[in-house]
Amino acid sequence: MSEIMFWEAIRRAHDEEMARDPLVICMGEDIAIAGGTYKATNGLYDKYGPERVIDTPISENGYTGLGIGASYLGIRPVIEIMSVNFSWLAMDQIFNTAAKVRYMSGGQLTAPIVVRSPGGTAHQLGAQHSARMEKVFMGIAGLRVITPSSPRQVYGLLKSAIRCNDPVFINEHELMYNMKGEVPDDEFFMPLEGSELTRAGKDVTLFGYNISVHWCLQAADILARQHDIDAEVVDLYALSPLDRVGIAASVSKTHRAVIVEEAEPAVGVGAEVMAVINEECFFELDAPPVRVSALNVPIPYNHTLEKAAIPNAQDVVKSVLKMFGK
Amino acid sequence: MDAEVKKRLLGEMLFARRFEERCYEAYVERKIGGFLHLYPGEEACAYGVLEAARPGYDYVMTSYRDHIHAIRCGVDPKVIMAELYSKVTGCCKGLGGSMHIFGVEHRFMGGYALVGGPFPLAAGIAKGIKMKGGDEISICFLGDAANNQGTFHESLNMAKVWELPVLYVCENNLYGIGTRIDRSTAVVDQYKRVSGYNIPSEQVDGQDIELVYKAAKKAVEHVRSGKGPYFLELMTYRYRGHSMSDSNAYRPKDEERMWSKRDPIIMLRDRLIEVGEITLDDYKQMDGDILEKIESEVIKFAEESPQPPLEILEKYTLGEDDPWVKGGVA
Incomplete structure (x- = not known):
C-alpha cells in the first residue's frame, strides 16, 4: 500500500x-x-x-x-x-x-x-x-x-x-x-457498476459522489460527535448505470436519505437518486428524502459568492438536523 | 479502364438506380418509415471512387445517403432492404434504419445522420490503420454542405498534422438540404477550401465515371503510399429532394433538365453503344434482369422477413457480461 x-x-x-x-x-x-x-x-x-x-x-x-x-x-x-x-x-x-x-x-x-x-x-x-x-x-x-x-x-x-x-x-x-x-501496490480493478459503503451508520444515509463524498464524511463526523446521529455514507462512484440495489439496501437500513451534489438541483443526481428510492424502497422511508445542491446560478468569480453558491459539509449537517427536527 | 469493367460498372450503377427507385416506391407504400435519402444521379461518385480503391478491404463511411456505398462495399442489398423494412434480418436488425446502414465485416463503417459527423471518425479510422501498420485506407464520402461544419476544419487539420491515410470525397450536389451552395457557402469550389490545410485536392466531373475513376486512382495512390490525406471534389446532382420529406420545389426546372442530360448511367451506356460494346437491346435486357432480381430476391426477402422480437429492444445499449463492469476480476 x-x-x-x-x-x-x-x-x-x-x-x-x-x-x-x-x-x-x-x-x-x-x-x-x-x-x-x-x-x-x-x-x-x-x-x-x-x-x-x-x-x-x-x-x-x-x-x-x-x-x-x-x-x-x-x-x-x-x-x-x-x-x-x-x-x-x-x-x-x-x-x-x-x-x-x-x-x-x-x-x-x-x-x-x-x-x-x-x-x-x-x-x-x-x-x-x-x-x-x-x-x-x-x-x-x-x-x-x-x-x-x-x-x-x-x-x-x-x-x-x-x-x-x-x-x-x-x-x-x-x-x-x-x-x-x-x-494498493498490486494491480487491481474496480467494477464500473456499483457503489461503496464508505462509512457504516444506522440513522441516515448520506449519498455522495466525487468531491461530495468528502463533505458527507465530514458531516457524518460532526453529526456523530456533536449530535449523536450515526450517519452512513454511500459513495455513488458509478452514476450510470446507478446502483439501484445498493441505494435501496442502505435506505432500507437507515430509513432516511440525503443526497449531496455539487451541481444545481434540477434534473440532477439528487433528483435521480430520489426517484430510485421512490421506485425501490418508498415504504422503508421514515422521512422525505432531501437533496443538498448548489444554487441555480452560473458560478460567480468572487470568492465569497463562489463558496456560497455550492454546498459544503455544514449544509449537509443542517439538512440532517432539520430532517430529525433538531 | 477496359470495356469489360465499363460494362460491369454500367450494370452496377443501373442496379443502384433501380434499387433506390424501388426504395422510393416502398416508402410511398409505407413499407419504409422514417427518413429516406436517395442517391439517383450521383452513382458515378461511389462507383468511380470505389473502383479505384479496394472495397471490402479499405474502410468506408458516409452520411445518411448510404445504401449504395454499402452495397458497393459488399453488403448484401437484401439485408439493406430488410433493414429499410425494419426487419430483424436487416443489417442492423431493424435498429438502424436507412440512415444507419452498417456492414462492418465488409468494412463499411456506417452511415451517420449528423451532417459532418463522419469527418473525425474517418480520420480516427486512419489513425487506427496507421497504428496497426496496415496498407488499408480510410475513405469518407460526404456532401458539400458538410463542409460548413466545424468537424470539416478540425478533421482536415488533424489529418494533415498527423499525415493520416484518409481520402475525403466531397459529393458536391450543389444543395445543402434545400439551400443552394452559393447562398450558404463563401467559397463555392470546395477543393479550394482545402488548400488552407495544405492537403492536395482536385475537382472533377462527378457524372463521368471514367473521369471520377481516373482522379480517384491518383487520390487513392497518394493516400495508400503514405503521403497523407487527399480531398476529391466530385461535381454531381441528386435527382430527388434531400429526403423524401423534401418537396424539391427550390430547384429551377432548367437546372434539373440540364443535369438530367448528364446522367452518369446514360452517358456510360451511350459510350458503350457508340463503340459497339453493347446494343440498346442489351441494355434493356440488363435493366429487365435487374428489375426482376430486385423484386424476386431483394423485395421478396424484405417482405417475407420477420419483425425484430421485443427482446432485442434493450440488448445493444451497453455490453453484456463485461468482466470489468460487474467486478470479480482477479
Missing part, C-alpha cells in the same frame, strides 16, 4: 495499461510534451512516444470523434478533455456517435473510448470553467459515467474503463488532483 496523489493514481493506471497493450493511447490538449494540465499523463510521452501520447489541437469535438473512429479498429483511446466545460463541444461525438453506434449498428460496432474530464468549482475560475455536468452525461443511454472520489478509486476504475468495451465518461474534479490516498 502506498499513499499517492490522485493524479499519480491516474498516471499509474495509464502507464500500466499502455505497457500491457500497445493499442492503448492517450490524447488531449497539452497531455504529451507538457505532461498534462493536472500531470495525469506526466512522463508518458517520453516512454511511449508521439504515436501513442498525442498532443491534440484545441478541437474537442474533432479529436473526440477521431478517438471514436480509432476505437472502431480496436485502439483504446483515453481522451483527456481539459475541463468539462469544453466537453460540451464534444457532446456531438460522445452522444451522437459513441453512445449510439453499438445500438444503431445492431451490435456490429462498439466505441470503447474513455473520456476523462474534470468538472466542479475550483478557485475562482469563473462561470465558463466551473461547470458540473455529470448530470447531463448520466442521462444519455449507451454511456457509462464514473465519478471517482479517491486515488484508489480512480486507479481501479480507469483500469477497468480502458478494458471495458463501452464508452466511459470519467468525471474528475479540479480540486482533487493533489488529494492523497492509499492505493
Whole structure:
C-alpha cells in the first residue's frame, strides 16, 4: 500500500495499461510534451512516444470523434478533455456517435473510448470553467459515467474503463488532483457498476459522489460527535448505470436519505437518486428524502459568492438536523 | 479502364438506380418509415471512387445517403432492404434504419445522420490503420454542405498534422438540404477550401465515371503510399429532394433538365453503344434482369422477413457480461 496523489493514481493506471497493450493511447490538449494540465499523463510521452501520447489541437469535438473512429479498429483511446466545460463541444461525438453506434449498428460496432474530464468549482475560475455536468452525461443511454472520489478509486476504475468495451465518461474534479490516498501496490480493478459503503451508520444515509463524498464524511463526523446521529455514507462512484440495489439496501437500513451534489438541483443526481428510492424502497422511508445542491446560478468569480453558491459539509449537517427536527 | 469493367460498372450503377427507385416506391407504400435519402444521379461518385480503391478491404463511411456505398462495399442489398423494412434480418436488425446502414465485416463503417459527423471518425479510422501498420485506407464520402461544419476544419487539420491515410470525397450536389451552395457557402469550389490545410485536392466531373475513376486512382495512390490525406471534389446532382420529406420545389426546372442530360448511367451506356460494346437491346435486357432480381430476391426477402422480437429492444445499449463492469476480476 502506498499513499499517492490522485493524479499519480491516474498516471499509474495509464502507464500500466499502455505497457500491457500497445493499442492503448492517450490524447488531449497539452497531455504529451507538457505532461498534462493536472500531470495525469506526466512522463508518458517520453516512454511511449508521439504515436501513442498525442498532443491534440484545441478541437474537442474533432479529436473526440477521431478517438471514436480509432476505437472502431480496436485502439483504446483515453481522451483527456481539459475541463468539462469544453466537453460540451464534444457532446456531438460522445452522444451522437459513441453512445449510439453499438445500438444503431445492431451490435456490429462498439466505441470503447474513455473520456476523462474534470468538472466542479475550483478557485475562482469563473462561470465558463466551473461547470458540473455529470448530470447531463448520466442521462444519455449507451454511456457509462464514473465519478471517482479517491486515488484508489480512480486507479481501479480507469483500469477497468480502458478494458471495458463501452464508452466511459470519467468525471474528475479540479480540486482533487493533489488529494492523497492509499492505493494498493498490486494491480487491481474496480467494477464500473456499483457503489461503496464508505462509512457504516444506522440513522441516515448520506449519498455522495466525487468531491461530495468528502463533505458527507465530514458531516457524518460532526453529526456523530456533536449530535449523536450515526450517519452512513454511500459513495455513488458509478452514476450510470446507478446502483439501484445498493441505494435501496442502505435506505432500507437507515430509513432516511440525503443526497449531496455539487451541481444545481434540477434534473440532477439528487433528483435521480430520489426517484430510485421512490421506485425501490418508498415504504422503508421514515422521512422525505432531501437533496443538498448548489444554487441555480452560473458560478460567480468572487470568492465569497463562489463558496456560497455550492454546498459544503455544514449544509449537509443542517439538512440532517432539520430532517430529525433538531 | 477496359470495356469489360465499363460494362460491369454500367450494370452496377443501373442496379443502384433501380434499387433506390424501388426504395422510393416502398416508402410511398409505407413499407419504409422514417427518413429516406436517395442517391439517383450521383452513382458515378461511389462507383468511380470505389473502383479505384479496394472495397471490402479499405474502410468506408458516409452520411445518411448510404445504401449504395454499402452495397458497393459488399453488403448484401437484401439485408439493406430488410433493414429499410425494419426487419430483424436487416443489417442492423431493424435498429438502424436507412440512415444507419452498417456492414462492418465488409468494412463499411456506417452511415451517420449528423451532417459532418463522419469527418473525425474517418480520420480516427486512419489513425487506427496507421497504428496497426496496415496498407488499408480510410475513405469518407460526404456532401458539400458538410463542409460548413466545424468537424470539416478540425478533421482536415488533424489529418494533415498527423499525415493520416484518409481520402475525403466531397459529393458536391450543389444543395445543402434545400439551400443552394452559393447562398450558404463563401467559397463555392470546395477543393479550394482545402488548400488552407495544405492537403492536395482536385475537382472533377462527378457524372463521368471514367473521369471520377481516373482522379480517384491518383487520390487513392497518394493516400495508400503514405503521403497523407487527399480531398476529391466530385461535381454531381441528386435527382430527388434531400429526403423524401423534401418537396424539391427550390430547384429551377432548367437546372434539373440540364443535369438530367448528364446522367452518369446514360452517358456510360451511350459510350458503350457508340463503340459497339453493347446494343440498346442489351441494355434493356440488363435493366429487365435487374428489375426482376430486385423484386424476386431483394423485395421478396424484405417482405417475407420477420419483425425484430421485443427482446432485442434493450440488448445493444451497453455490453453484456463485461468482466470489468460487474467486478470479480482477479
